[in-house]
Amino acid sequence: MIKAEILNIGDEILYGQITNTNAQWISAELDKIGIRVVRHSVVSDTEEAILEGLQEAEKRADVVLITGGLGPTKDDITKKTLCKFFDVKLIRHPEALRAVTHFFESRGREMLEVNRQQADLPENAEYIPNLKGTAPGMWFEKNGKIFVSMPGVPHEMQFIMQSYVLENLQKFFHTPCIVHKMIKTVGIGESYLAREIETWENNLPENLKLAYLPAFGMVRLRITGLGYDQEAVRRQIEQEVDKVLPLIDKYVYGFDDDDLAIAVGRLLVQNKKTLAIAESCTGGYLAHCFTQHAGSSEYLKGALVAYSNEIKINVLGVKKETIEQFGAVSEQTVLEMASNIRKLCNADIGIATSGIAGPGGATPTKPVGTIWVAYADENGTSAKLYQLGNDRMVNIQVTANLLIDWLRRKQGGRVK
Amino acid sequence: MIKAEILNIGDEILYGQITNTNAQWISAELDKIGIRVVRHSVVSDTEEAILEGLQEAEKRADVVLITGGLGPTKDDITKKTLCKFFDVKLIRHPEALRAVTHFFESRGREMLEVNRQQADLPENAEYIPNLKGTAPGMWFEKNGKIFVSMPGVPHEMQFIMQSYVLENLQKFFHTPCIVHKMIKTVGIGESYLAREIETWENNLPENLKLAYLPAFGMVRLRITGLGYDQEAVRRQIEQEVDKVLPLIDKYVYGFDDDDLAIAVGRLLVQNKKTLAIAESCTGGYLAHCFTQHAGSSEYLKGALVAYSNEIKINVLGVKKETIEQFGAVSEQTVLEMASNIRKLCNADIGIATSGIAGPGGATPTKPVGTIWVAYADENGTSAKLYQLGNDRMVNIQVTANLLIDWLRRKQGGRVK
Structure with a gap:
C-alpha cells in the first residue's frame, strides 16, 4: 500500500493559534484513493525544522504532501529549503509569472517585487496552477517518491489537490480504487436511522463499509467500496443503494455532494415555485444558505431580516397587537411573518423564523x-x-436546517 | 527555552475521520507557560510507529506529551511500547486500581478484566489521577526529560493537563514566558502592509518576532515576545505596538480576539447609531456577520436581501428606470439601495451591496x-x-469584509 506523510509548516499551528484542519482534509482525500497516511508532522517556519521534516518523511513515505510556508512575506523560507533538499536552484518560472501577473492585473492591483518572487520555483518543480491565490503549487519527483508543496490557506490547498494532485497521484502509483457513495439524510437522528437500516447494514458485502456522519441535525451515510474494477464496485454500491432507499426514502434529500439548500432549490425550480424569507433569530443565515450557491436567484425573490420589532411591524406588517400580546417569539408572530413576507415579495411560498438564539433574551416561559x-x-x-440548546451559532444553523427540511417535504422530498 | 513535542497516537486521525484538536489545545496551554512546541506528530496505533515517534521526539524535545492509545480495548498498545522504550515492566498500580474500581462501582457498572488492566502501568510511571474516565495519566522522567502519556478523549486529557501536568512542568523546568499580541488589520494586503512597516519590523528587538496571518481581505499581525519577566516583555511589546500603530492606524480594527463585526458593532453602539442593510450579491451573509454575535440587536434594525429586481423596485423602492438604464449591478442602483434601506428601516446608516458573485451572471462590461x-x-x-475574483464564496466574504471595513472607517476606525 502506498504510504503518505503530511508535513504542515507553520508556527501558528505549533503555538495553538489555529487548528490544523489541512491535515484532516488531506487525510480524508487520500483515504478515498487508497493511499495510507502514516504520519502527520507539523514543523516550525525554520530551515532546520523543515529540512528535518523532509528528511524524516522521505524515509517513511512514498508521498510527502507539504502545506504552508508559501506567501509573499519574508518569513517564508520553504522554497529555499526545498532547493537545499533537492540540491537545485531557484529559477523564475515563466508560466507562474504570467499567472501571478494576471492575478494582480485582473484585480487592478499594483504588483510588488515580493509578488513577482512568488513565481520563483525550485528548478526541478513541476508548476501547479493556483487559481485561488498567488502562491503556486509544486510537484517534485525524487527517487520514485513524490513531494508536493502547497500554500497553507485551506481553500487554495484544496483547489490544488482537487484540480491536480489527487488525479496525478492515482496515475503515478496505480492505486487500487475506492468508491464512495454518500446518502444524505435530514430530520432523523443517527441511532434511529441505524435502527431503520440494521438488517440491510448487517448483510452488506464484505468489500463495502458503512459510516454514519452526523452534523447539525443531518446525518450522512457513507458507503465505501474497495476493489480493482471501479465500474464493478460502482454497480455493486448502486444495487445496495437501491435496496436501502425504500427504508429511509422520506429522510433522503440527496446524494454525494448534494447540499440541502441546493437540493431544495432544485425542487422549487422543478415545481416552478418562488420563495421569500422572513428571518429574526437566524439573522440572514437562512437566506445565505440558499444564496451562497449559484442559481438561487431562479427561485429566491428576497429575504427580510426583521431584527427589530419596528421592522417586523412597519416593513413586514406584523400587527403591533400580536407582538404586544404574544411577544416576538411566538406562534402568532411567526405565522404573520411567513404569511406577510409571501405577500410582500409576491412569492408562492413564505418561510419565517423567530426564536431566542441566545445567550441573552430568555424569559421565564421562553x-x-x-x-x-x-x-x-x-x-x-x-x-x-422547537426547543434547541444553548449555543447561539448551533441554534442558528440547526433552525435553518430544520426549516429548509420542512420546505423540502412540502415540495415533494427530492427531485427524482 | 524548553522545547516540547506533542505525539498523538491514533489511526482515526491519520484516516481523516477526526480533527486533531488535542494538539491545538495542548499547544495553546504550553504557549501560555512559555514552553515552545517544536513539533506535532501523529502516528499509527502500532508498536513500531509509536516507538519511532518516541525516539525522534526524545532527540528534539525536553517534554513529550503523548495522547491516545490508552483505553480498554485490545488495539491499545501504548503502555507496552512505553515499557519497551523505558526498558521497564508493567505492574499493577494499587492507587490506579482503586480509582478504576471506584469509577465502576460508583456508576453501578460491572468491571471486566480489561478494565482492571487499565491499572497496569510501566513501573517507572508516576500515576496521574483521571477523574473523568478510566485510563490514568502517566508522568515519566528520563535523563532530565519529561514524558507524559494521557488518554485521547479531549475532556479527559484536558482534566489531566489542568489538574497536574501544566503545574508540574512549570515547577520542573522553571520556564520563561512567552507573550503574544495580535494586531488585526483590514483593507490592506499582506505585501503592502509589509512595505508600510518594513523599517519598524527590521528594528524589532531580538526577542520579538513578527508573523503575518492573512485571510479573506484581512491580515493579522502577530508579535511574539520571549523573556523571563512577563511584565517587562508585555511592556516591551506595547512599546512596539505604540511605534507601529501610527504607520498603519487606519487599517487596524482591533487586537487579540477582536472580531471585525463585533468591533464595528461596538463603534456603532458607542456612537449611538443604528444600521440597516440592503444586500444583493452577499445574499444575507452580511447581516449574518453581525447577527451571529450576541448583542447585534442593539444597533441592527434590519436587513433586506433584495435578490430579485422586483423586490429592489417594489419593496426597496429603487426606481425602475435606474435598473433599466444602468442595470442592477451599477453605481446608481447601489446608491439608491443604501439610501432607501436607511429610510425604510428608519436607521441612521444604510449600507448596500450589488455585484456579480459568480460563476454566472457576467456581461461583456461586467x-x-x-x-x-x-x-x-x-x-x-x-x-x-471592487473587482474581485471568480470564487463565489470568497467574493461574498471579501465583499462583506470590505464593506464592514468602510463602515468602520466612517465610524471613526475603532473604539479607543
Missing part, C-alpha cells in the same frame, strides 16, 4: 433555544416549535 | 467579481467599485 418556524403557501400557513 | 457597495448616512450617500 428559555434560550425556544425557536418558532413557519411555512406559508396558497393553501395556508402553519408553524412549528 | 465580469464575474464586479462588486458595488454603498454607504448612506445623514450626510449623503457614496459608492465604491
Whole structure:
C-alpha cells in the first residue's frame, strides 16, 4: 500500500493559534484513493525544522504532501529549503509569472517585487496552477517518491489537490480504487436511522463499509467500496443503494455532494415555485444558505431580516397587537411573518423564523433555544416549535436546517 | 527555552475521520507557560510507529506529551511500547486500581478484566489521577526529560493537563514566558502592509518576532515576545505596538480576539447609531456577520436581501428606470439601495451591496467579481467599485469584509 506523510509548516499551528484542519482534509482525500497516511508532522517556519521534516518523511513515505510556508512575506523560507533538499536552484518560472501577473492585473492591483518572487520555483518543480491565490503549487519527483508543496490557506490547498494532485497521484502509483457513495439524510437522528437500516447494514458485502456522519441535525451515510474494477464496485454500491432507499426514502434529500439548500432549490425550480424569507433569530443565515450557491436567484425573490420589532411591524406588517400580546417569539408572530413576507415579495411560498438564539433574551416561559418556524403557501400557513440548546451559532444553523427540511417535504422530498 | 513535542497516537486521525484538536489545545496551554512546541506528530496505533515517534521526539524535545492509545480495548498498545522504550515492566498500580474500581462501582457498572488492566502501568510511571474516565495519566522522567502519556478523549486529557501536568512542568523546568499580541488589520494586503512597516519590523528587538496571518481581505499581525519577566516583555511589546500603530492606524480594527463585526458593532453602539442593510450579491451573509454575535440587536434594525429586481423596485423602492438604464449591478442602483434601506428601516446608516458573485451572471462590461457597495448616512450617500475574483464564496466574504471595513472607517476606525 502506498504510504503518505503530511508535513504542515507553520508556527501558528505549533503555538495553538489555529487548528490544523489541512491535515484532516488531506487525510480524508487520500483515504478515498487508497493511499495510507502514516504520519502527520507539523514543523516550525525554520530551515532546520523543515529540512528535518523532509528528511524524516522521505524515509517513511512514498508521498510527502507539504502545506504552508508559501506567501509573499519574508518569513517564508520553504522554497529555499526545498532547493537545499533537492540540491537545485531557484529559477523564475515563466508560466507562474504570467499567472501571478494576471492575478494582480485582473484585480487592478499594483504588483510588488515580493509578488513577482512568488513565481520563483525550485528548478526541478513541476508548476501547479493556483487559481485561488498567488502562491503556486509544486510537484517534485525524487527517487520514485513524490513531494508536493502547497500554500497553507485551506481553500487554495484544496483547489490544488482537487484540480491536480489527487488525479496525478492515482496515475503515478496505480492505486487500487475506492468508491464512495454518500446518502444524505435530514430530520432523523443517527441511532434511529441505524435502527431503520440494521438488517440491510448487517448483510452488506464484505468489500463495502458503512459510516454514519452526523452534523447539525443531518446525518450522512457513507458507503465505501474497495476493489480493482471501479465500474464493478460502482454497480455493486448502486444495487445496495437501491435496496436501502425504500427504508429511509422520506429522510433522503440527496446524494454525494448534494447540499440541502441546493437540493431544495432544485425542487422549487422543478415545481416552478418562488420563495421569500422572513428571518429574526437566524439573522440572514437562512437566506445565505440558499444564496451562497449559484442559481438561487431562479427561485429566491428576497429575504427580510426583521431584527427589530419596528421592522417586523412597519416593513413586514406584523400587527403591533400580536407582538404586544404574544411577544416576538411566538406562534402568532411567526405565522404573520411567513404569511406577510409571501405577500410582500409576491412569492408562492413564505418561510419565517423567530426564536431566542441566545445567550441573552430568555424569559421565564421562553428559555434560550425556544425557536418558532413557519411555512406559508396558497393553501395556508402553519408553524412549528422547537426547543434547541444553548449555543447561539448551533441554534442558528440547526433552525435553518430544520426549516429548509420542512420546505423540502412540502415540495415533494427530492427531485427524482 | 524548553522545547516540547506533542505525539498523538491514533489511526482515526491519520484516516481523516477526526480533527486533531488535542494538539491545538495542548499547544495553546504550553504557549501560555512559555514552553515552545517544536513539533506535532501523529502516528499509527502500532508498536513500531509509536516507538519511532518516541525516539525522534526524545532527540528534539525536553517534554513529550503523548495522547491516545490508552483505553480498554485490545488495539491499545501504548503502555507496552512505553515499557519497551523505558526498558521497564508493567505492574499493577494499587492507587490506579482503586480509582478504576471506584469509577465502576460508583456508576453501578460491572468491571471486566480489561478494565482492571487499565491499572497496569510501566513501573517507572508516576500515576496521574483521571477523574473523568478510566485510563490514568502517566508522568515519566528520563535523563532530565519529561514524558507524559494521557488518554485521547479531549475532556479527559484536558482534566489531566489542568489538574497536574501544566503545574508540574512549570515547577520542573522553571520556564520563561512567552507573550503574544495580535494586531488585526483590514483593507490592506499582506505585501503592502509589509512595505508600510518594513523599517519598524527590521528594528524589532531580538526577542520579538513578527508573523503575518492573512485571510479573506484581512491580515493579522502577530508579535511574539520571549523573556523571563512577563511584565517587562508585555511592556516591551506595547512599546512596539505604540511605534507601529501610527504607520498603519487606519487599517487596524482591533487586537487579540477582536472580531471585525463585533468591533464595528461596538463603534456603532458607542456612537449611538443604528444600521440597516440592503444586500444583493452577499445574499444575507452580511447581516449574518453581525447577527451571529450576541448583542447585534442593539444597533441592527434590519436587513433586506433584495435578490430579485422586483423586490429592489417594489419593496426597496429603487426606481425602475435606474435598473433599466444602468442595470442592477451599477453605481446608481447601489446608491439608491443604501439610501432607501436607511429610510425604510428608519436607521441612521444604510449600507448596500450589488455585484456579480459568480460563476454566472457576467456581461461583456461586467465580469464575474464586479462588486458595488454603498454607504448612506445623514450626510449623503457614496459608492465604491471592487473587482474581485471568480470564487463565489470568497467574493461574498471579501465583499462583506470590505464593506464592514468602510463602515468602520466612517465610524471613526475603532473604539479607543
